[in-house]
Amino acid sequence: GILIALALVAAVGIALRPTNQPTNQLPNQLPQRTVLVSEAVFVVTFIGWCLVRAHMPRIQTAGGEKWMEIAFLRAILRSDTFPPHDPWLSGFAISYYYFGYLIVAMLTRLAAVPPSIAFNLGIATLFALTCTGAFSLVYNLIAADKSQISNLKSRVLAGLLGPLLVAVMGNLEGLLEVLHARGIGPAAFWAWLDIRGIDGPPVPFSQGSWVPTRFFWWWQASRVLQDYTPWGAEQEVIDEFPAFSFILGDMHPHLLALPFVLLALALAFNLYWRIANGEWRIASRVSRFIQLPLTLWELLIYALCLGGLGFLNTWDFPIYLFVVVAAYALAHSRNTQYATRFTFHASRFVFLFIALLVTGLLLYLPFWVGFQSQAGGILPNLFNGTRLPQFLVMFGPLVFIAAVFVADQARESGVRAHSVVRWTLVMTLSTLGALVFVLGLIVFLVRLGVIPPQGPAAYLAAWLRGEPIPGLESMPNARALISRSLMARLLDLRVPESASPTLRIVIIVANIIQSPLWTTLGLIALLTSIVLITNQPTNQPTNQPANQP
Template sequence: MGAVLAWWLAVQVVGLLALPLTFHVFKGLPERGYAFARPLGLMLAGYVFWLLGSLGFLRNSLGGVLFALVVLAVVSVYVGRRELGLAPLEPGQETLWAFLRRQKKLVLLVEGLFLAGLAGWALYRAYSPDIATAGGEKFMEYAFINAILRSPRLPPADPWLSGFAISYYYFGYLILSMLIRLSGLPSNIAFNLGLALLFALTITGAFSLAYNLVALAQRRAGREAFGQAAGYGLLGSLLLAIMGNLEGFFELLHAWGVGGAGFWKWLDIRDLATLPPGGAAVPNRYLWWWRASRVLQDYDPFGNPIEIIDEFPFFSFMLGDIHPHVLALPFGLMLLALALNLLVSEKVYEGLRRWGPLMLLYALCLGGMAFMNTWDFPVYGVLMVLAFALRSYVHHRALNREWLQEVLGTGIMLAAAGVILYIPFYIGFQSQAGGPAFSLWAKTRIAHYLVMFGPFVFIAIAFVLAVGAGLPAAWRTGRLSRSAVYIIGALALLLAVLSIITGRWLALCLTLLVAAAALVLWRRLEEAGEEADWPTLYALLILLVGLGLTFVVEYVYLRDTFGTRMNTIFKFYFQAWSMLAIAGAYGVYYVLNRTRRLAFQNAFLVGLIALVTAGMVYPVLAAPNRAEGFQRKPTLDGIAYAAQYWPADYAAAQWLNAHVREPAVILEAHGGSYTPYGRISAMTGIPTLLGWGGHELQWRGSYDEPGRREPDIEAIYRSMDREQVNALLEKYDITYVYVGQLEREKFQLSQPMIDKFGLFMDLVYDQDGVRIYQRRGK
């Protein structure tokens, strides 16, 4: 309880400091970006801390964090001085205080939602808190966080390759480490609170986006109703962060024995492709909830299955990995909000157009995505440029040279600034990415796609139909631009033909849907006068981008060490989910409030309820299963399990954490990914020579250095040649040598091999079969 309170307070402080700035920036939104004060504050403070730390001005310490917060506060107060009443207001503006008084209900709702999300998810995590080695990347993430906390300077040391800095997009972990320092909590507890924080930020971010869209539409229609907008806001949170895909529903049917063997074989979801057992009230297969993230199935030309990852937010939160795609989720929503803000606010558009200070903020947020989850940078960059293009079109009223120059110029400037602001990150960053590759044989089945995105596709079709109701009439009366139709039509035709030739039926369907959405968007854009229907245009835009992401992976993927489109689908589908969810929430509002045909509305409502209910099966059934039925004694301590399963190592790690303050290197056994190897460095943050080699390959794209170290590690443990061992200890600047159960087993250590260390090192720890030797003369 105290830990949750301390964590909440730390986050609140950051949010409050950033509130004046947020209020100033999000001037176009009815909610003024209130829900994004926390992520914006975290990103800006994190940026200041990281940049000044990387340049050597700040230490990686609590003092450095406080300094960054002071800078944030000064900037926030300066930028928001008018809104704070410290300088005269511009006409039509209101102060932050007036807003808070006027929008009390909204503020309380957002705060309540945040607190409920934070506390609620923390409580849930307390029943499955383990930072386990297998079943995800938690151990790696924990190692990163501890390594960042232990590094006196930035960039932080790689815990699993001593002497090297982390070669990964670690911005999110850095932000978490800042909160850990601020709250004073230990990392094993803060890890789980970090996940709860991401959940809370995601639901409030989704709420804010959907609320703003509906509130803007209401304002345009002259019918503002807080309750309705708030309701759709909550729908946005539900669709994005809580609803699952339909795999859970099919798991239930399978457990009930519904459907014949042929159906399940046709559906071809692994583990469900067999004859349904029936007779169970709920799915009871071991780790059945895992399958929801592996719905899609690729086959190589020889018919061998290839695993494809298709996570969605609720799965990721439930799994408990603080992986970059999860870390970046709330910040991605913030970028969506910035894009909406750009569309609806003339001042913001002008600010970007003139490359003013607002450009810096936008570039900083966009560039930060590359540092947090590189996959997000191009996607949100494209989205931002498209949003700018739409706004610019309404300004210029034509697709002319000025418009093109403006869009290209701003787009390039945004991207360039986003990279330049984060140059220290790019220097020394290595990646496994090897450029685009064409997906020659892999294609997604429509059935799998609908299992994955069924509710969103349903809403998207209804939304496009509803918005496009006037299209045929516009075409007949010439009010729809012929050139637009021809261009979109030609592109769609080309892609449709390609899809048919390659047998990509999903791609064909998506082509048709995307083309229809594009036409509808174009029509709306053309008829936009002084007061464009920005919420609808925005929703259509993000719908297009979301569907577009899922379309692109049918043809192209990014080459990496996996050699398949697994990772590309993983990242793109996850991003698409956010966009489709937000667009979906607004789409529901549009269909139910802006269409006149009651039958259409009723049919839509029935379908929506059915699909959302089917989507809710997953979280309702999977969550308790993941938490083992809430049988365990709740605790937020993520490595409490280690005290039970590896008590000796756990105790040794505690000792190291208490006694080792100076920079050091510890040698321990290395091994494969998702194993307990590298456990000491993960639990302490003290770098080791080599941890999970496979992950180093993924991060650096090369196994050269890890490969060089493997025989040396073995030599240190097994060799009886004192000179050789000393030379290797010196070469790698090793301070401690750890000898535990894993080391004994891996290197087949005899007692003389262990005792030899005592001849030239000091035995500083000897307990329960674990020995730690410290090098002399160092």
């Protein structure tokens, strides 16, 4: 059955292979050397990570969740029907997004190896697929713009940096561990940084060491963000990134989905490139307003990838569905002829979103029918936004590269510093104004008798006086929830946490999408570095025919 499925996939791929290609599209026939390099990237990274796993192959209950994940793998291998049996609740099916474990189980059966060996080989395979996907995507992004790097060797070298920034590079916590272990930095700095494990005074410099000796010190890199409840209790925030996850070796869904995330980004780029370079066509039409840029086969391929992300790691489905539709919209706005009719084409964006969403759900309907999430819904995080210092420790290397690129582009475009300050003040004052308006509206409605005076009025008065809500005096949590210090946290008035509203939105969203954000920022940082280093003119016509590399 597995061999038949692989044969069908290969047959469909060959059948869908385009026979002709516009001159301004990315070359369909890649140079043989590029193909060989891509295969070499997979082989080298796979063998390399097999060696890493060989030094720590244990599947144990301490220091991770491997023992729970191999239970899923064994349950799938032992199930005669689908959905597979739940190893934790006899008689029930797995209520989890288990597609990644199903793929590993297929490879396990195909390779005829024990699940314990397949588990470690699976981690090495995921690492190799991620590195290969990053190389391929970066290579094609660079090849798309002949004004930056024109020769094949330079493109390949640039592509090889993709795995480095996406899968290998970590955050700055490791550097901070070294500095703290060596006794560098005043105690006030470490207390202000407030990262668990290194928030205390360091040892004297004369007694320090350049090698951290604290037990499990490298684990802290995945716990950089430190949150607190309104009443002062600590809240653990997990902020893993690809390199940490690969070293840890847990087969989490976000790790299983990473190669397919890169595939979704490649599909988004493909759609953007075709439309932005004049290859726009209406592939499917329902009416004047309901049109698609994808043929039926292309729609199925896009939906197969995006819907599969929902089966692999559910949060990735809406994220990369938005990325694909945003790429489509951005390509339209890039062309003046479409930018002038952006409102008219908004219906096409919405229809593409709905078509991909519905098709992606239908293709994996058997999973969704039996899936029951333990999540109880979605609520905004109202009291512990990410502190800017900890955000920079987490994403510092990538944000620095992107910030230098933005500053360079702003300088070339003639953007002045006072304009940035002005817009930041406008956004800040607008936010404060909206808050004052809402509070004033509540007071006004209370005066009119629309809202009972014992409701919001009492709440507002308690907040102004720093008192608990009437009737809830015995609950310290309720008192803290309405404190003015909480409002200061919400508005980020403290100097260490100050940031423009736009940056603040990015920081809060980063808590939700740590792994996707790291992948995206890694690719952005790499591309911006290449643009800054090459520093060549980029004002050539975008629809100029591209020569074969």
